[in-house]
Amino acid sequence: xxxxxxxxxxxxxxxxxxxxxxxxxxxxxxxxxxxxxxxxxxxxxxxxxxxxxxxxxxxxxxxxxxxxxxxxxxxxxxxxxxxxxxxxxxxxxxxxxxxxxxxxxxxxxxxxxxxxxxxxxxxxxxxxxxxxxxxxxxxxxxxxxxxxxxxxxxxxxxxxxxxxxxxxxxxxxxxxxxxxxxxxxxxxxxxxxxxxxxxxxxxxxxxxxxxxxxxxxxxxxxxxxxxxxxxxxxxxxxxxxxxxxxxxxxxxxxxxxxxxxxxxxxxxxxxxxxxxxxxxxxxxxxxxxxxxxxxxxxxxxxxxxxxxxxxxxxxxxxxxxxxxxxxxxxxxxxxxxxxxxxxxxxxxxxxxxxxxxxxxxxxxxxxxxxxxxxxxxxxxxxxxxxxxxxxxxxxxxxxxxxxxxxxxxxxxxxxxxxxxxxxxxxxxxx
Ligand SMILES: *[C@@H]1O[C@H](CO)[C@@H](O)[C@H](O)[C@H]1NC(C)=O
Ligand SMILES: *[C@@H]1O[C@H](CO)[C@@H](O)[C@H](O)[C@H]1NC(C)=O
Ligand SMILES: *[C@@H]1O[C@H](CO)[C@@H](O)[C@H](O)[C@H]1NC(C)=O
Ligand SMILES: *[C@@H]1O[C@H](CO)[C@@H](O)[C@H](O)[C@H]1NC(C)=O
Ligand SMILES: *[C@@H]1O[C@H](CO)[C@@H](O)[C@H](O)[C@H]1NC(C)=O
Ligand SMILES: *[C@@H]1O[C@H](CO)[C@@H](O)[C@H](O)[C@H]1NC(C)=O
Ligand SMILES: *[C@@H]1O[C@H](CO)[C@@H](O)[C@H](O)[C@H]1NC(C)=O
Ligand SMILES: *[C@@H]1O[C@H](CO)[C@@H](O)[C@H](O)[C@H]1NC(C)=O
Numbered sequence: 001x002x003x004x005x006x007x008x009x010x011x012x013x014x015x016x017x018x019x020x021x022x023x024x025x026x027x028x029x030x031x032x033x034x035x036x037x038x039x040x041x042x043x044x045x046x047x048x049x050x051x052x053x054x055x056x057x058x059x060x061x062x063x064x065x066x067x068x069x070x071x072x073x074x075x076x077x078x079x080x081x082x083x084x085x086x087x088x089x090x091x092x093x094x095x096x097x098x099x100x101x102x103x104x105x106x107x108x109x110x111x112x113x114x115x116x117x118x119x120x121x122x123x124x125x126x127x128x129x130x131x132x133x134x135x136x137x138x139x140x141x142x143x144x145x146x147x148x149x150x151x152x153x154x155x156x157x158x159x160x161x162x163x164x165x166x167x168x169x170x171x172x173x174x175x176x177x178x179x180x181x182x183x184x185x186x187x188x189x190x191x192x193x194x195x196x197x198x199x200x201x202x203x204x205x206x207x208x209x210x211x212x213x214x215x216x217x218x219x220x221x222x223x224x225x226x227x228x229x230x231x232x233x234x235x236x237x238x239x240x241x242x243x244x245x246x247x248x249x250x251x252x253x254x255x256x257x258x259x260x261x262x263x264x265x266x267x268x269x270x271x272x273x274x275x276x277x278x279x280x281x282x283x284x285x286x287x288x289x290x291x292x293x294x295x296x297x298x299x300x301x302x303x304x305x306x307x308x309x310x311x312x313x314x315x316x317x318x319x320x321x322x323x324x325x326x327x328x329x330x331x332x333x334x335x336x337x338x339x340x341x342x343x344x345x346x347x348x349x350x351x352x353x354x355x356x357x358x359x360x361x362x363x364x365x366x367x368x369x370x371x372x373x374x375x376x377x378x379x380x381x382x383x384x385x386x387x388x389x390x391x392x393x394x395x396x397x398x399x400x401x402x403x404x405x406x407x408x409x410x411x412x413x414x415x416x417x418x419x420x421x422x423x424x425x426x427x428x429x430x
Contacts, residue, residue, distance in 0.1 A: 031128040036098035039067055039090075045130040050074045052081070052134040056095060061176035067095055068178055069107045069115060071134055071149065073241070076257075079264070081134055081156040081243060082149050085115040086178040099126055105138050105147070117147045133160040154178070157244040163187065163229045169246040177248075185246040190343075196221060196229075198252060198271075204278045205250055206271040209339070219276055219339070222268050225254050242267075274298055279341070279402040284318035285430075286337070286403040297430055302400060303333035304418035307430045316430070322419050325365035325396075331420035332357070332368075334413050340370070341402035346393040356391035357415065365396040370414045 029048050037043055037055060044055030053074045056067050066089035071082040085107050095109040102121035105128055107114045117138055126146065129137045135158075136149040150161045155171050157163070171181035183205065188195035198206040209219045221229075228242055241257030254268040271277045275287035281299035291298050301307055301318035308319050324330075350356040353371040360369035370392045394400060400416070 029130050031097075031099070033099050033125045033127060036096045039093055039095045045128070046074055047130045047132040047134070049132045051132045052130055053077065054130045054136060056090075056097075059176045059178070065091055065093060067091070067093065069095075069097055070178075071130070071136060075262075076264075079243075080178065081154070081158060082136070083154045083178045084149075086154060086172075087180055088114040090114050099128060099138070103146075119147060122146075134158045135160065155181075155246045155248075157229065159228060159231055159242060165189075169244070169252075171246045171250070172248045174248050181248050183246055183248070183250045185244075185252050196252075198246070198250065200250060206252075206276065206278050208270070219270060219272075222254075224267055228254065275404045275406075281403075282317060283399045283401045284320075286335075286405045288405050290406045299430055301430070302403065303335060303416050304422060322422055324367075324417050324419065327419075329419040329421055330361070331418055331422070332415035333418045333422070334415040335405065337370075337412055337414050338404040338406045339402060340400065340404075340414060342370075342392050344398060346395055348391045348393060349389075350391035351389070356393075359391055360393050360415075360417075363393065363395055366393055366417060367396065367398060368394040368400060368414055368416045370412065372412070 029045055031037060031045060037045065039056040042055070044053050046053045051074055052071055054071045055069070057070050057072070057077075057080065058065060058067050068086065068089055069084040070080045072078070072080045090107065090109055092109045092111070095107060095114065097105065097107050099105050103124060103126050104117045104119055104121075105126075106116045119138075122140075124140050126141075127139055129139055131137060133150075137145045138147040140146050150158070153161065153167065153169055155169050157167075157169055161167075165187055167186060169185040171183035173179040173181040182201045184199045186197060186199075188197050188207065196208045197204060206219070208221045225244060228244055243255050245253045245255065247253055251269050251271065253266060255264040256267050257263075258265045273289055274280055275289040275298060281287045284305045285299050285301050287298050288300065289298060304320055304322065304324075305318040306321050307316050309316050348356075348359050350359060350371065353373070356369050356371040360366040371390075372392065373389055400414075403414075
């Protein structure tokens with residue numbers, strides 16, 4: 001039975017190879033309905049101005065013979081910008097790409113299908129085209145796009161792509177494995193504006209600061225990245241070689257190709273250090289990036305908190321050392337911060353620091369307050385509450401998260417409620 005099957009496959013393959021061989025392709029940017037692209041012999045599509053190339057590739061550092069269909073730069077084949085079958089590698093070397101009778105582009109070999117555009121069946125005659133922007137387009141007879149790779153990015157955003165609310169850049173699993181990894185870069189799903197986030201699975205790994213307001217969160221998106229992300233489908237041909245990559249270790253990177261040295265140059269990357277990660281040290285603590293490398297942890301509990309072990313989870317966390325909001329012993333311990341998360345905090349208009357403090361004390365067991373003396377007209381116009389000069393309040397039950405301290409920074413002060421009797425606070429790193 002097995003022999004019989006093998007013979008059948010052999011005959012089938014021989015016929016297949018014989019009949020399709022003469023129609024194989026070499027270096028052009030289009031693939032017609034009755035043509036196919038075969039793995040091996042640098043049988044690829046190359047965009048008309050020799051900018052991008054599409055074909056099968058394997059990763060040198062992977063075990064076994066795993067083949068992927070992908071798009072890379074013609075000038076730099078090691079930089080892969082799109083992968084069709086990232087989670088479905090072909091392990092034979094007999095894989096092909098073609099356009100099926102039903103109008104779908106598929107990657108397949110004798111044992112199955114590894115990628116399909118998955119469109120409803122259509123009798124129209126379609127062709128595939130690799131454009132100079134790196135977009136692989138499945139076109140109908142009148143040249144209309146019915147599917148394009150730009151709508152399904154892998155880990156890379158290229159000039160000309162459209163950043164929609166739901167567009168995601170998903171990291172590779174490792175540097176050498178294009179399978180779906182855990183890091184996802186996308187627009188902030190809660191607020192929009194210029195805000196972007198990186199998630200590590202379900203956990204927030206990084207988020208950009210307020211579009212324009214740098215005195216509460218300095219991790220702004222740079223103009224260069226915003227420009228690339230907003231240029232949209234308007235540019236048919238890229239002005240520069242640039243790309244934004246969500247890399248496998250969790251950093252979003254913006255690269256430019258330097259024509260003189262013929263290398264990629266990193267222009268921007270986040271999170272740029274340990275403290276730039278969202279809430280790196282956990283709630284009720286702060287991260288000090290000024291601490292020299294090798295001097296132990298960068299994390300310490302906030303004033304009035306100390307590290308205690310949780311009996312149930314066996315994890316350590318910073319908890320208050322004293323009870324607040326009972327009795328008359330009401331004071332605040334203040335510290336200068338670089339950033340703090342205010343996503344769920346109350347913002348009240350306020351003209352002075354004492355007024356802000358009074359507003360905090362007027363609430364039932366207010367945990368902390370932070371007065372923002374510098375308004376930001378641009379943010380006010382954009383309708384962002386924190387743009388006005390005023391007062392952030394951490395009300396009862398709210399936590400202080402994503403706190404970063406450092407040397408010679410913004411001058412932004414947070415005042416944390418604590419009994420006066422607690423006295424001066426000394427940072428203790430854990
Ligand atoms: C191609 O697609 C466009 C847009 O959907 C449609 O108007 C046109 O009729 C299609 N052409 C053919 C030949 O099917
Ligand atoms: C950015 O996100 C914050 C919360 O994380 C939100 O309050 C703000 O409105 C967003 N947009 C801008 C432009 O700051
Ligand atoms: C870009 O293309 C998307 C669909 O692919 C469309 O929704 C959007 O309006 C286009 N944007 C511009 C500026 O043309
Ligand atoms: C990801 O980007 C960061 C910052 O540029 C870099 O240090 C790191 O090596 C990169 N990781 C991978 C797997 O490329
Ligand atoms: C990034 O690119 C912009 C525009 O070319 C340039 O002004 C800026 O200095 C670059 N930044 C870095 C860190 O290379
Ligand atoms: C942060 O670390 C630096 C370097 O060790 C130190 O000088 C500074 O006092 C620290 N800041 C705080 C608030 O502990
Ligand atoms: C932060 O401190 C508050 C007050 O002690 C406590 O209720 C909360 O559980 C702490 N957060 C964590 C994650 O331990
Ligand atoms: C709090 O009240 C007690 C008793 O009424 C008094 O002895 C103490 O001085 C008060 N403390 C403060 C900080 O006002």
